[in-house]
Every structure is written in C-alpha cells, then in structure tokens.
Amino acid sequence: QVQLVESGGGVVQPGRSLRLSCAASGFPFGSYGMHWVRQAPGKGLEWLAVILSDGDTEYYADSVKGRFTISRDNSKNTLYLQMNSLRVEDTAVYYCAKGTSGFDSWGQGNMVIVSS
Amino acid sequence: ERVMTQSPASLSVSPGERVTLSCRASQSVTTNLAWYQQKPGQVPRLLMYGASTRATGFPARFSGSGSGTEFTLTISSLQSEDFAVYYCQQYNNWPFTFGGGTKVEIK
Numbered sequence: 001q002v003q004l005v006e007s008g009g010g011v012v013q014p015g016r017s018l019r020l021s022c023a024a025s026g027f028p029f030g031s032y033g034m035h036w037v038r039q040a041p042g043k044g045l046e047w048l049a050v051i052l053s054d055g056d057t058e059y060y061a062d063s064v065k066g067r068f069t070i071s072r073d074n075s076k077n078t079l080y081l082q083m084n085s086l087r088v089e090d091t092a093v094y095y096c097a098k099g100t101s102g103f104d105s106w107g108q109g110n111m112v113i114v115s116s
Numbered sequence: 117e118r119v120m121t122q123s124p125a126s127l128s129v130s131p132g133e134r135v136t137l138s139c140r141a142s143q144s145v146t147t148n149l150a151w152y153q154q155k156p157g158q159v160p161r162l163l164m165y166g167a168s169t170r171a172t173g174f175p176a177r178f179s180g181s182g183s184g185t186e187f188t189l190t191i192s193s194l195q196s197e198d199f200a201v202y203y204c205q206q207y208n209n210w211p212f213t214f215g216g217g218t219k220v221e222i223k
Binding site: 035044045046047050059060061062095099101102103104106107108109 | 117148150152154159160161162164165166171201203205207210211212213214215216217
C-alpha cells in the first residue's frame with residue numbers, strides 16, 4: 001500500500017533553515033507529481049508546492065515562493081522541501097501528498113515550529 | 117490565483133439530518149474540484165474528486181455536484197462519524213488552492 005513518511009521537522013529560530021523529507025513507497029514514485037501542504041495550528045490547509053514527475057517543473061504558493069524549494073530524488077523515492085528564511089508564521093504541520101485528481105495519499109505530517 | 121470560498125464556516129447538525137456545504141471559486145475551475153474530510157488529530161482524507169466522484173471508502177450518502185465556480189457537497193443523512201471539517205480544493209490551475217473549511221458539529 002502507499003506510504004508517505006515525513007521527517008526533518010522540529011524547532012528552529014526565525015531566519016534559519018530546515019529541510020523536510022518524505023519517503024515514499026508502494027507506488028511508482030517517479031511517475032507522480034508530488035506536493036507539500038501545511039496546516040498551521042487550528043487553521044485550514046494551505047497548498048505550498050508541487051514538483052511534477054519530470055523533476056524539472058515546480059510551482060509554488062506565493063507565501064513561500066523564493067524561500068522554499070521542492071525537489072525529488074527518484075532513485076531514493078524521496079521528496080524534499082528546503083525551507084529557508086523561516087518565519088514565525090511558517091509554524092505548522094507539513095504534509096507531503098500524492099495525487100493527480102485530488103490528493104489520494106498523505107503523509108502523517110511533520111511539525112515545524114519557528115520560534116526564538 | 118483561484119480563491120476558494122466555503123460556506124458556512126461552521127454548522128451544528130443533528131444526526132440523521134441532511135447537510136449541504138458550499139464551495140465557490142473566484143474563477144472557473146471546470147470540474148477539477150476535490151473535497152476532503154479531516155477529523156480532529158487526523159490527516160485529511162480525499163472524499164470526492166472531479167466534483168462528483170466519491171473516493172474509495174466513502175458511502176453513498178456523500179454526493180458532490182457543480183462545475184465552473186459553484187460546488188456543493190451533500191451528506192444525505194449525517195452519521196456520528198461524519199462530524200469533521202470539510203475542505204474543498206481546486207486543482208485546475210496553479211497554484212492549487214484550498215477553501216477555508218466548513219466545520220460540521222453535533223447539535
């Protein structure tokens with residue numbers, strides 16, 4: 001079955017960087033676009049970024065464009081989110097997700113807390 | 117950017133009642149519209165895609181309709197396990213966007 005397992009979250013100071021990983025299994029990872037979505041405490045879902053199966057095409061939400069970079073290593077079946085210049089408002093649970101018509105599989109979520 | 121607006125933000129419903137949730141897009145998203153169910157402390161779960169196709173595991177009491185800018189999720193007879201937050205999402209244009217959610221609570 002499809003599994004998406006995120007790692008790399010934690011507590012970080014404002015202005016610092018963090019890289020999240022999402023290890024995928026149970027499906028042909030290299031054939032799917034992959035997404036990052038976040039949810040601030042008590043708030044709704046916010047789509048952040050996608051990297052298409054070709055690995056060369058990326059799209060970002062305006063809120064993270066220029067600060068976050070999505071990437072993938074198809075040889076390792078792993079998705080990444082490099083987060084730079086972190087802000088307090090980036091505090092959230094970060095999910096990786098798979099799907100072409102809606103997100104049919106989600107990771108368990110990884111908490112990132114940006115605090116001094 | 118397509119702005120997705122859900123209404124109402126919350127509603128209190130008794131088990132067995134019919135529930136209708138709305139989602140409006142600022143510009144047409146054709147039928148590239150998904151609905152998700154999220155229960156407290158859980159990961160969102162895909163409920164509907166293509167505006168009206170139920171995802172695996174959801175019963176027939178859930179139905180979706182709409183196209184263009186107006187969409188509806190209907191639960192014909194609310195069960196106790198349906199109390200949750202429901203989000204719509206458009207996947208017609210980048211950036212993909214979610215609505216703010218509708219919380220369905222027990223009356």
